[in-house]
Amino acid sequence: MIRLIKKKAKSIVCSVLAAVTLFTMNPAVFATETATQTDTVSSVDVSGSDSSDAADKSNTDSTADSTTTAGSEANDKVTISKNDKPYLSLGADLTPDQRATVLGFMGIELTDLDKYDVVYVNNDEEHKYLDSYISKSEIGKRSLSSVLITEDKKGAGLSVSTHNINYCTVGMYKNALATAGIADAKIIVAGPFPISGTAALVGTLKAYEEMTGKKLDDKVTDAAMDELVTTGELNKSIDGDSKDIEAMIADLKKQLADGRLKDESQIKDAIKEAAKDYDLKLSDDDIAKLTSLLMKLKDANIDWDSVINQAQDWASKLGDKINDPGFWEKLGNFFMDLWDKIKSLFS
Incomplete structure (x- = not known):
């Protein structure tokens, strides 16, 4: 209702x-x-691949930041130092220059790399997780996305920044990571040049497992991959703000977590109602994709606490401006000033 x-x-x-x-x-x-x-x-280019044709253009502007690409308004501007004891996941196929570029986005000097815990994500791992949702040709043959992740204090939630990621938004990462069971963490995702960033989720999950020693459930991580790709497809097919789409999905997941959606019929009804609340026009194909995703989430062994926390974070951000006592006063003053200007046109 607040969103409406x-x-x-x-x-x-x-x-x-x-x-x-x-x-x-x-x-x-x-x-x-x-x-x-x-x-x-x-x-x-919204290809799902880390290794699209752009990968052969190593001289492409490698300093582009996600503040000029998708999801920029939600970028959390995360900073992580080695004192935070982070884990670093690097794409196994980065050239030395490309590696220096992604490390620079993360605030890491190449000479300090040996001070970090590092894991590498290879192309076989990307195909293992993504082949069910993206064509092999789109995934490509090289792993380039890189991630720096550290645990945050309990209750802090997820903070994400992206650099050179032109398809996956910050909200998409947060929703998918919450589904995978990651609740409190700071994360920086970077590419050596503008790439989609879908494969970065693989690196994040791998680094998180190494950092915590906690093995994530395979069915849950599969659901997280499905969610990331489905959200990206909806962002392309729906005429609406990507943040509204991401918030709608978080809302629907919370309804699952609360036990309100028990079967496919209730899920479809909830999707249609949520689309109205968020002022989004869904096609029959969109509804079918969301229904399939939510049915998978319902049957997976998900840590619903992390999902609920993420949904509440969305609600908090949506409500901050509306609940701000000065919001309506500023809005009223704006209309009064605007009306005065309109009247002056005819005086």
């Missing part, structure tokens, strides 16, 4: 701003800009 209120308020603001713009702008200029913007739309 925010969307309605945003819709009203956009409508008023559009009216002001139309009253004040030169029609000829408006037509020109529209044509120009249409002509300059560019495509983004």
Whole structure:
């Protein structure tokens, strides 16, 4: 409900701003800009592979940060030092220059690498986890995604930052990691150049197991992989904000955790209701994908506490602005100022 209120308020603001713009702008200029913007739309590579054609372009801008790519608004700007006793998972096929690039994103000097606990993820491991959800050609033949992870204090939740990741959002990682049973951790995901980042989840899970000595359940990690890929597909197929999609999935998972969804029929009804709450238009195919995912999650041996904590974290972030006493006052002042400007156009 809070999310819906925010969307309605945003819709009203956009409508008023559009009216002001139309009253004040030169029609000829408006037509020109529209044509120009249409002509300059560019495509983004959202391949599920760490080793797409871009992997052969080692001179590609390797300093690009995820603050300019998908999920940037949710980037937690994580910093981790060696005093945090982190574990590092490196793609086994990184060249020396590429390794230096990803370490730089993590704040690690190449000369200090021997001071860290390091594991390596190879391409066979990526195929083991991802072949069921992504084609072999998309996964590719090289492992490049790298991850730095450290445990955080109990109750801190998940904090994630990404660099050179142009497909998986921070929210996607958090939801999938919560499903896998990771509750309190700080994580940095990096690529040597813009890549999808789907394979980085494999590295995160492997590093977490090494760090904690805790073996994660295979069925649960499989469900986490399914969730990551399904969320990415929904982000592409649904006309909506990726954060709304991720929050909707976290909400549905919480309903599973609370025992409210006991069969496929209830799950489908919950999906349709959640889509209304988050103002998302789902196709029949979208509903089928979500139903399949949630049925798998229902039958897996999931640590539901971590899922509930992640869902509550979403709810907290969504509610902060609405519950802020100054939010509505600022919104009211905004509309008053805007109305004064509109009236001045006709005076």
